[in-house]
Amino acid sequence: MYYPLESWITPLTSIRRERLLPVPGEVLVGYGEKVGPADVVARCQVRGHMRVVDVGRALGVDRARATKYVRKAAGETIQADELLASRGGLLGSLRGGVRSPVEGQIVEIRDGFVVIEAVPTTVELSAHLKGQITNVMPKRGVVISAVGTLIQGLWGCGGEAEGVLKLLVDSPQSPLRASAIDVSCHGTIVVGGHIVDERALEQAIEANVRGAIAGSVNATFGPFLESLPFPVLITDGFGSMSMSEPVFSLLHASMGREAMISTYRPGRWGGRRPEVIIPLRVEEEVPAEDTGPRPLKVDDRVRILREPHMGGLGTVTGLPRLPHTVESGARLGVAEVELQDGDTVMVPLSNVELIR
Amino acid sequence: MSQDFRTVESILALDCGSTTTQAMLLDRVGKEYRLVARAEAPSTLGVPWNNVMISVRQAVSDLSQVMGWPLIDQRGQIITPEHQLGGVDAVVAITSGSEPLRVVLAGVTRDVSLTSARRALATTYTSVEGVVSLDGEDGNDHELNYDLEGQVRLIHELVPDAIVLVGGVNGGTERPVLRSAEAMALACATLPQNNCPPIIYAGNADLRPKVAEIVGTEAHLQAVENVRPSLDLENPGPLQAEIEELYRNRKLERLPGFGTLAGWSSVQVLPAAKAFAYSVQYLARLDGINVLGVDVGGGSTTLASAVDGQFHLSVRSDLGLGCSAARILEDVSVQDLTRWLPFEVEHEEVLNLLHNKSMYCRTVPQTRQELLLEQAVARELLRLTLADLKPRWPSSASHLYPGLLPKFHLVVGGGGGLANAPHYGQAALVLLDALQPVGVSGLALDKARLLGPLGGAAMVQPALAAQVMEWDALLNLGTVVAPVGTAREGDIALTFKIDYQDGRSLRVEVPYGSLEVIPLAPGQTAEMELRPTRRFDVGLGMKGQAGTTKVEGGLMGIIIDARGRPLPLPDDPEERREKMQRWLWDVGS
Numbered sequence: 030m031y032y033p034l035e036s037w038i039t040p041l042t043s044i045r046r047e048r049l050l051p052v053p054g055e056v057l058v059g060y061g062e063k064v065g066p067a068d069v070v071a072r073c074q075v076r077g078h079m080r081v082v083d084v085g086r087a088l089g090v091d092r093a094r095a096t097k098y099v100r101k102a103a104g105e106t107i108q109a110d111e112l113l114a115s116r117g118g119l120l121g122s123l124r125g126g127v128r129s130p131v132e133g134q135i136v137e138i139r140d141g142f143v144v145i146e147a148v149p150t151t152v153e154l155s156a157h158l159k160g161q162i163t164n165v166m167p168k169r170g171v172v173i174s175a176v177g178t179l180i181q182g183l184w185g186c187g188g189e190a191e192g193v194l195k196l197l198v199d200s201p202q203s204p205l206r207a208s209a210i211d212v213s214c215h216g217t218i219v220v221g222g223h224i225v226d227e228r229a230l231e232q233a234i235e236a237n238v239r240g241a242i243a244g245s246v247n248a249t250f251g252p253f254l255e256s257l258p259f260p261v262l263i264t265d266g267f268g269s270m271s272m273s274e275p276v277f278s279l280l281h282a283s284m285g286r287e288a289m290i291s292t293y294r295p296g297r298w299g300g301r302r303p304e305v306i307i308p309l310r311v312e313e314e315v316p317a318e319d320t321g322p323r324p325l326k327v328d329d330r331v332r333i334l335r336e337p338h339m340g341g342l343g344t345v346t347g348l349p350r351l352p353h354t355v356e357s358g359a360r361l362g363v364a365e366v367e368l369q370d371g372d373t374v375m376v377p378l379s380n381v382e383l384i385r
Numbered sequence: 386m387s388q389d390f391r392t393v394e395s396i397l398a399l400d401c402g403s404t405t406t407q408a409m410l411l412d413r414v415g416k417e418y419r420l421v422a423r424a425e426a427p428s429t430l431g432v433p434w435n436n437v438m439i440s441v442r443q444a445v446s447d448l449s450q451v452m453g454w455p456l457i458d459q460r461g462q463i464i465t466p467e468h469q470l471g472g473v474d475a476v477v478a479i480t481s482g483s484e485p486l487r488v489v490l491a492g493v494t495r496d497v498s499l500t501s502a503r504r505a506l507a508t509t510y511t512s513v514e515g516v517v518s519l520d521g522e523d524g525n526d527h528e529l530n531y532d533l534e535g536q537v538r539l540i541h542e543l544v545p546d547a548i549v550l551v552g553g554v555n556g557g558t559e560r561p562v563l564r565s566a567e568a569m570a571l572a573c574a575t576l577p578q579n580n581c582p583p584i585i586y587a588g589n590a591d592l593r594p595k596v597a598e599i600v601g602t603e604a605h606l607q608a609v610e611n612v613r614p615s616l617d618l619e620n621p622g623p624l625q626a627e628i629e630e631l632y633r634n635r636k637l638e639r640l641p642g643f644g645t646l647a648g649w650s651s652v653q654v655l656p657a658a659k660a661f662a663y664s665v666q667y668l669a670r671l672d673g674i675n676v677l678g679v680d681v682g683g684g685s686t687t688l689a690s691a692v693d694g695q696f697h698l699s700v701r702s703d704l705g706l707g708c709s710a711a712r713i714l715e716d717v718s719v720q721d722l723t724r725w726l727p728f729e730v731e732h733e734e735v736l737n738l739l740h741n742k743s744m745y746c747r748t749v750p751q752t753r754q755e756l757l758l759e760q761a762v763a764r765e766l767l768r769l770t771l772a773d774l775k776p777r778w779p780s781s782a783s784h785l786y787p788g789l790l791p792k793f794h795l796v797v798g799g800g801g802g803l804a805n806a807p808h809y810g811q812a813a814l815v816l817l818d819a820l821q822p823v824g825v826s827g828l829a830l831d832k833a834r835l836l837g838p839l840g841g842a843a844m845v846q847p848a849l850a851a852q853v854m855e856w857d858a859l860l861n862l863g864t865v866v867a868p869v870g871t872a873r874e875g876d877i878a879l880t881f882k883i884d885y886q887d888g889r890s891l892r893v894e895v896p897y898g899s900l901e902v903i904p905l906a907p908g909q910t911a912e913m914e915l916r917p918t919r920r921f922d923v924g925l926g927m928k929g930q931a932g933t934t935k936v937e938g939g940l941m942g943i944i945i946d947a948r949g950r951p952l953p954l955p956d957d958p959e960e961r962r963e964k965m966q967r968w969l970w971d972v973g974s
Contacts, residue, residue: 079538079575266741336754357755357807
């Protein structure tokens with residue numbers, strides 16, 4: 030029994046997504062309510078930056094004595110440029126005292142230092158999914174349930190976005206080209222087989238796209254992708270491999286539909302995968318996504334994750350009990366995989382990903 | 386935990402790494418304890434599984450199947466103690482899978498107290514996320530005197546697991562240490578109480594009351610002995626112990642599935658690096674020799690050394706061949722990696738491979754090209770970790786040449802990066818290139834990755850661990866003879882005569898720049914007369930000094946590494962690639 034890596038690339042499934050605030054706040058929707066991707070479901074206040082004012086130095090007095098010149102107490106609010114501390118008497122008035130660099134709240138006065146927390150910022154959490162509220166966690170967030178297409182990606186950056194899917198290529202091998210991006214891409218999530226040059230993304234900025242999806246991208250583009258004003262989701266890997274066929278087919282079939290992309294990046298110790306969700310209206314009951322791990326079996330659909338067949342898709346036709354010697358000379362547990370072109374290859378178990 | 390282990394005859398050892406989980410059965414075979422069987426499964430610590438026990442149960446089930454001996458009952462629980470129908474007397478577990486302890490280090494000067502503190506922190510899985518010092522330089526470093534706001538923000542942004550405050554020798558400087566304490570206390574005062582990291586003070590001992598006064602009730606303060614009591618003395622032990630305790634409480638025990646794992650284990654679950662270090666220490670004490678053990682894992686790289694009775698451990702929690710594979714590019718360039726390759730490869734190809742490996746960290750190289758590239762990464766991981774360990778080796782009888790390794794009687798390579806090498810010669814070459822041992826050393830491979838688990842097993846049954854260590858742990862690769870010195874390529878560096886047990890003998894002249902492998906089967910020994918030329922020393926302390934030594938054979942035999950120390954690599958890429966290929970051929974790969 031071998032539990033492989035796995036990716037969800039499925040046309041129709043029941044999806045449940047938690048939407049959680051970074052810090053406790055207020056939930057704005059109730060159980061059973063229907064929400065759209067842009068609807069705000071919860072809100073919280075995130076602490077502002079800390080500013081530290083060295084009152085002793087500013088007043089030119091010993092730090093032990095400086096505290097007594099502070100005109101505010103811990104917990105009080107203060108305006109930007111409001112007098113924070115001053116020495117009394119004529120000399121003190123002439124010197125003008127110390128003013129607050131920021132609007133906020135005094136959080137600590139200590140040894141001549143005053144710490145001011147800038148005004149907190151309000152964070153609004155959108156639903157980012159068209160669905161129904163199926164759980165409310167007071168002060169923390171909600172669970173939204175929906176039915177639709179789910180595609181898990183490999184890597185992403187730039188946060189979340191919603192928009193209409195616009196396929197700009199006619200095959201999964203075709204790269205995203207700048208020439209294909211025009212004013213009609215405004216507000217859409219553009220899709221290409223892979224990203225080969227920065228000009229396409231520069232053009233995407235001009236066209237004001239909401240996001241981009243591609244099969245692969247060169248790792249050297251990393252810093253550039255991180256600087257883009259929209260999220261980018263990579264479905265298959267780094268390099269110049271094509272978008273895998275099932276992903277392309279699903280995106281192709283969903284052209285013109287509204288999609289949500291999230292570019293979570295799982296870390297070494299957990300986290301979520303980046304994903305594309307395309308909500309669908311379905312009358313019949315759809316089975317819930319089975320998130321539990323499952324062992325690899327014959328007839329499973331798999332994607333190959335390393336050379337010499339990287340990106341290849343196929344079906345498991347055998348799981349030999351004995352190790353097999355691969356090209357590198359290593360003897361490893363393998364899966365026998367029939368590729369889409371009909372070839373049968375032996376792939377180390379560690380290098381296959383189950384497509385669910 | 387106060388179990389009586391005297392009756393323990395069989396142990397299930399579990400090693401839960403970030404990439405692979407292993408299960409091994411150690412049991413009595415005739416009169417000896419041996420490794421009976423071993424199984425492994427890819428670790429299930431990350432998404433979508435988030436539970437170490439899935440891979441543990443898979444590995445144990447596979448082990449049961451191999452042996453035809455039930456180890457898990459129908460409820461999925463371990464059967465213990467062993468009875469007539471199955472089970473095992475005891476279970477030990479080690480892990481390197483949990484997140485490292487995130488630390489902010491605050492001190493006075495980077496090359497004195499902060500350096501000592503860093504070394505102390507490197508003995509367990511920690512990650513120094515930010516540094517505050519008087520002489521802050523790097524992007525992550527904050528200058529103590531003029532950047533108080535920066536320090537407060539640093540703590541707010543990172544919210545580390547611990548703040549380690551050091552500085553000043555005992556009776557020495559006061560002001561900067563107290564200033565640092567003030568900054569950290571101020572930062573803690575502005576954090577919510579439940580988010581406030583503990584402050585561990587390991588600085589000038591005379592200042593403890595003042596530091597306690599400054600920190601007050603703002604944070605939990607733990608004072609330990611000064612990590613640098615005087616300029617010429619380092620005292621890492623107390624800080625190490627405190628950090629280990631924090632790591633256990635805040636990270637190890639929060640590993641998903643840890644509760645069940647700890648419930649199965651007959652003794653405390655050990656950090657893998659510590660267990661590995663116990664084994665290296667044992668090997669050194671057993672024969673009174675110098676030992677260097679290295680472990681190239683998926684999530685971390687560990688080096689443990691015993692030199693002239695002094696023991697050192699260095700863990701790089703951020704450097705591994707798995708999910709952190711691409712992280713190495715923050716410390717080395719792509720050229721540093723490709724210089725070890727016998728073929729030309731595009732810069733982009735290397736980057737793509739490392740980033741894909743970081744995403745799909747359990748994958749293994751299937752082509753020779755990708756295998757050699759991962760082995761190139763392993764060399765650099767070892768070199769980086771070695772650079773942390775090198776300054777800790779004192780000048781001693783064994784440390785003849787500053788900048789080079791001390792004389793090690795035994796060098797052991799372990800971890801998936803070396804143990805999974807398809808050819809022993811490749812593992813040997815990675816060790817030789819990265820570590821560059823000097824003089825005469827035994828070379829061994831922890832092929833079954835037993836050293837860590839045996840460190841844990843020794844806590845239950847030391848005799849069992851010792852016997853398995855003797856019989857099954859180390860795969861003897863052979864003996865390396867590495868003369869120190871330089872000459873013109875092709876000049877004779879060393880002449881040796883080897884007298885085999887069967888009466889045959891062989892005399893060979895070894896030119897500088899070459900790598901020679903002389904067959905000597907495992908279990909065989911031979912007398913070797915070494916005659917270095919006047920520019921070379923074979924570890925006898927003097928150039929040109931001849932000597933005779935008894936050498937042990939192994940899977941590789943005797944390797945004469947006359948390529949020079951430090952190992953010079955040609956600047957010309959074509960010439961360098963040719964050399965790499967020749968060296969691979971020389972070791973039979």
